[in-house]
Amino acid sequence: MSPPNPLSIDGRVFDPAEISDESRGFIASLQRLASELPKWYEIGAAEYRRLRAEGGTVLPGPTLLPSASDLSVPSREPNRTIPCRVLKPQHGQPAKAVFMHIHGGGWCLSDEKSHDQMLQEIADTHGVVCLSVGYRLAPENPFPAGPHDCFDVAEWLVENAKSVFQAPLAFVGGDSAGAHLSTLVALHLLRHADARFSQFRLKGLILLYGCFSLSWTPGVYSFARRVPSLVLDLEIMDAFRNAFLPGWSQATLENPDVSPLYADLASLRGKLPPALFTCGTEDYLLDDTLFMSMRWLAAGGGVDVKIVPGAPHGFISFPRATVGSGTAEGRQAMDDFLQKHL
Template sequence: MPVVSDVSINTVEFRASSIDVSTEKLTQILEKAAKDAPRWYEVGAPKFRKMVYEGKTPFPVPPLLTNAQDATVPSREPGRNIWVRFYTPDNGKRSKGVYLYFHGGGFVMGSHKDQDDMLKTFANSYRLTAVSVGYRLAPENPFPAGINDCVDVAEYLTDHGPAVFSAPLRVIGGSSSGGNFAALTTLQLMRTRPQHRLDAVLFVNGFYDLTLNLPTTVQRRDSVVIDREMLEKFIEVYAPGASVETLRSPFMSPLYEDLQRLARESPFGTLPPALFTCGTADPLLDDSLMMSAKWMASGSEAVIKLYPGAPHMFSAFKGFKVADDVAAVTMAFLNEKLAD
């Protein structure tokens, strides 16, 4: 009888022959856009953000939807509030929970106001009040400003969600650097609000090891959207002067958290169910492979779905097959976890 591995990988997803024509086309479009755009660290973060919203980069200006609303949540800092933007179901169905989302952008770019399309999709597809957090950005506000904002909002919604939104906090998610914040926030809630059980956590091409020492970030392979140099620049301004040992702190890099201990000490005995999604051409691929494996090793449910040849943030490009595929997987996973 052959020896069966305790861990398995679907190697088909890593073959070049598995990359479909639609994904290749998306990569070509992003390569051209990246070639024609300045890098944020060449012009400075504030100027680059302004260029994005003025339509002066090859990427479209994020739309603002009239049904999205703005509100504030108290910060741990006296006299300061945190902006959030939320969308409640507008299809006549009652919200049955809150989905808390942390946007990407390398801790430097992006805004809670960039997510209206996604918020609407989650609100109407899953009957959730979808909330995006306007956390503070580097370099103006380096670590721990951004993650403190995310934790503050999550704890507030855990305590006051039913009163504020007529629904409890049920799902947390994040993309790229927002995936880092989603992991850190979820694990912090397990410490400070142990009796609150999330139904699901959604991790989209997350950034879980800020040391940049995993192979796919070290190898400097050709990639679009982000590369090794850009990741280094993000870390330089998010955690200026931080040593590798500092970056390895589990309060910065969730990959180094003792997940087995957290699960063991939880009254539920496990971490919340998690869905990890990532493209195989993403420099952060190993982050997802390692983090999902550790999640499973804690005795908790984790599903990882890989997309052949897909670049970083591919899921944002609706209409391409690979983006539609990951949307379908997310829908199936959430429908299962949110079933009444």
């Protein structure tokens, strides 16, 4: 007898007829806004980062919370530290775990202060310490600088989370490029030559509309033919890739250290942590979520998949109450996953 399939996705979520009028209106408003604003590669990463910090881009600007604190984590490089942002539960109870968060932004934009509100909500709801990583950004610091910073913070947390936060590292996750980097972190730990890290087991990964193949999945090109620019388009994605991987070759794009979709996951059977994969149907990276979640499942990893009809790339960054955004559904999927695996 075949084992039961733990994953079930209702195919109706992919039907355009399932997109609500509110979501269609939200998408239309994003398209109008995207058409009026400069692309990041037109004005340069530094200027676009300034605009995003001021709320002058398609995605909402950050709200910095006084409850957050800054922490410097040692880097593998002498005399350099990695800036991190810490949000702790405000209810006074001891923390149950640490969630290492890695922000998105195409490996070029945003920073560790971009998700204060969401992370404080997670901290308070689930009793976890959230630590967001301020990894180095391209084009100033191309691959492998950003991944190396994330690896260094993960290793530091494996060794120090209990003494610093009185709770162990349990979850790693992020959105878009942050989901890509989170996956690389998990694989880095599992394949580490040092048993302190290779034998460490995460409780879960939270992978929100991640990019898992930098050679681009088929859906990227089909979306480019039919969907106007929203938060992402093919030109934006190509510019991100060129900044992160200058002078790339096809062999580079298919290297599992760059594109985890190509990783030998089967060799890690029995070791992969459970993973939540979330994406909207109006996202250039939908195929990435579908492909990577199936490979994770085939290699024996526990998988939860949440597909949100009508949601565009970046939808988790909007306020939970934003009508038509899909944010509430995405946040609820995160809450359910954290609750299940804590």
